[in-house]
Amino acid sequence: MKRRFEVIISLKEGLLDPQGKAVEGSLPMLGWDNVSHVRVGKHVEMTIEADSEEVARAQVEEIATRVLSNPVIEVFHIIAAEELPA
DSSP: OEEEEEEEEEEOTTSOOHHHHHHHHHTGGGTOOSOOOOOOOEEEEEEEEOSSHHHHHHHHHHHIIIIIOOTTTEEEEEEEEEEEOO
């Protein structure tokens, strides 16, 4: 079966996020002065073909750990999984 997954990768808490600060700094000039603590990350979608959701999720976790993220400074969360029609 094919399953679609979404992975969110973000910097660990406590690390500086220059992109997030740049976005946050520009928002008041555009009229949004009520926004704070902006963080910028990565959103990755993928489809995995595997015999079970557990096998597919394990592959996504390995891909996220070895390829998509830097475990020293980033964390990832698998936020969705849905079975796709054949």
